[in-house]
Amino acid sequence: MPTLATRCRQCPPSGGTVVAYLPGQEGHRSGHRAWELTQRTGHRHHDHYDPDLDAFLVIDNDG
Numbered sequence: 001m002p003t004l005a006t007r008c009r010q011c012p013p014s015g016g017t018v019v020a021y022l023p024g025q026e027g028h029r030s031g032h033r034a035w036e037l038t039q040r041t042g043h044r045h046h047d048h049y050d051p052d053l054d055a056f057l058v059i060d061n062d063g
């Protein structure tokens with residue numbers, strides 16, 4: 001299971017929930033896909049890159 005990047009300033013203190021995981025091997029495409037998912041899901045979510053996992057994650061802030 002992916003873990004949250006605690007260094008991300010957008011992540012809530014509670015940690016939130018990972019709702020999407022996009023491997024970083026695809027680079028910019030994965031980053032853009034994460035951004036698209038965030039736009040679609042609305043204000044409760046944000047996306048960030050986790051260097052430990054080498055992946056872009058979409059986080060549900062209220063999770």
Ligand SMILES: [Zn+2]
Binds near residue numbers: 009046047048
């Ligand atoms: Zn975050």
